[in-house]
Amino acid sequence: MTVESEILRLSEFGAPEVLSWQKQVLPSPAPGEVQIRHLAIGVNYIDIYHRRGVYAAPLALPSGLGVEGVGEITALGEGVSGFALGQRVAYVGGPPGAYATYRNLPAARAIALPEGLDSTQVAALIFKGLTVEYLIHRCVPVTRGDTVLLHAAAGGVGTIACQWLHAIGATVIGTVSSAEKAEVARANGCDHAILYTDEDFQARVAEITGGKGVDVVYDSVGADTFAKSLDCLRARGTLVSFGEASGPVPPLNVASLGAKGSLYVTRPSIAHYTAVRAEYEAAAQRLFAAMQAGVVRASAVTTYALSDARKAHEDLEARRTTGSVVLLP
Numbered sequence: 001m002t003v004e005s006e007i008l009r010l011s012e013f014g015a016p017e018v019l020s021w022q023k024q025v026l027p028s029p030a031p032g033e034v035q036i037r038h039l040a041i042g043v044n045y046i047d048i049y050h051r052r053g054v055y056a057a058p059l060a061l062p063s064g065l066g067v068e069g070v071g072e073i074t075a076l077g078e079g080v081s082g083f084a085l086g087q088r089v090a091y092v093g094g095p096p097g098a099y100a101t102y103r104n105l106p107a108a109r110a111i112a113l114p115e116g117l118d119s120t121q122v123a124a125l126i127f128k129g130l131t132v133e134y135l136i137h138r139c140v141p142v143t144r145g146d147t148v149l150l151h152a153a154a155g156g157v158g159t160i161a162c163q164w165l166h167a168i169g170a171t172v173i174g175t176v177s178s179a180e181k182a183e184v185a186r187a188n189g190c191d192h193a194i195l196y197t198d199e200d201f202q203a204r205v206a207e208i209t210g211g212k213g214v215d216v217v218y219d220s221v222g223a224d225t226f227a228k229s230l231d232c233l234r235a236r237g238t239l240v241s242f243g244e245a246s247g248p249v250p251p252l253n254v255a256s257l258g259a260k261g262s263l264y265v266t267r268p269s270i271a272h273y274t275a276v277r278a279e280y281e282a283a284a285q286r287l288f289a290a291m292q293a294g295v296v297r298a299s300a301v302t303t304y305a306l307s308d309a310r311k312a313h314e315d316l317e318a319r320r321t322t323g324s325v326v327l328l329p
């Protein structure tokens with residue numbers, strides 16, 4: 001079925017002003033694809049890297065933007081089974097293109113939504129929640145009694161990570177840039193909130209852990225935090241560098257990991273942890289179960305009209321948002 005869709009088309013890299021809207025006739029879904037009418041679309045920091053063209057593999061232009069959404073199926077491509085018209089699905093990945101009223105998507109990325117989960121909540125949680133799922137359960141499995149340092153603890157990924165780590169029984173030390181954000185982090189399960197714009201977070205971590213250091217650091221801030229994050233680890237601890245909101249991580253001298261205590265460093269991506277359909281489905285089921293049990297929830301969702309995506313980008317990159325940001329068509 002062809003439909004008219006409002007699609008955000010990225011024709012050049014740059015500031016939020018490069019985001020522009022087009023009306024487009026969307027063709028019928030190709031074999032193996034489903035067509036979706038979006039109900040809610042999550043905004044992620046990766047969308048900003050994509051828009052700026054700073055990602056390791058920049059998008060081929062022109063391109064759509066947006067890597068997650070929730071919608072209902074309006075058409076099925078040839079050979080698609082296991083989905084039905086009108087069914088609600090969520091997805092993470094596929095070609096960027098979630099900033100649109102309708103889109104076609106590889107059926108392999110669609111996940112059926114259980115009854116009772118609100119579309120906006122799912123859009124707020126699916127990409128960020130699946131990120132937290134793989135970070136704390138599969139990349140470095142965190143167990144009760146572990147101590148974790150988590151940067152940007154009041155952000156989208158950060159608030160969900162605080163909730164889930166708290167439920168596991170870990171001690172969560174979170175960094176944030178303001179007193180208001182410290183409140184948000186604490187309300188989501190952060191045990192110790194450090195204002196890293198005012199305080200030396202390495203010194204505070206040493207104080208909180210009695211000089212021992214933490215078991216794991218989850219660092220999505222990058223340039224501004226990476227070096228000190230390494231110095232917050234206990235011997236044989238792990239630094240998970242999973243983002244670069246402040247800029248790229250500087251080159252690493254591998255020999256220094258030995259001198260600092262036989263440390264581990266990994267740079268994971270959700271793409272590699274959800275590429276295999278069985279792993280993707282199992283991760284989504286674990287996230288939905290955590291949502292249904294109240295272990296994770298989108299506690300602070302900021303919504304914008306889809307047509308205000310530019311404003312959403314401005315607020316996210318100016319560090320004005322807490323929790324998740326969602327666009328509503």
Ligand SMILES: NC(=O)c1ccc[n+]([C@@H]2O[C@H](COP(=O)([O-])OP(=O)(O)OC[C@H]3O[C@@H](n4cnc5c(N)ncnc54)[C@H](OP(=O)(O)O)[C@@H]3O)[C@@H](O)[C@H]2O)c1
Binds near residue numbers: 043322
């Ligand atoms: N590797 C993966 O698989 C993967 C998957 C999903 C997300 N991520 C990464 O996870 C991070 C969080 O994503 P999100 O969508 O939930 O965003 P977010 O955390 O809501 O927003 C980014 C936060 O980073 C902090 N920050 C520190 N320095 C900054 C700077 N110079 N400019 C802007 N922000 C700065 C800000 O918190 P404060 O104001 O408190 O400092 C800001 O709110 C991003 O780095 C993203 O790329 C990685």
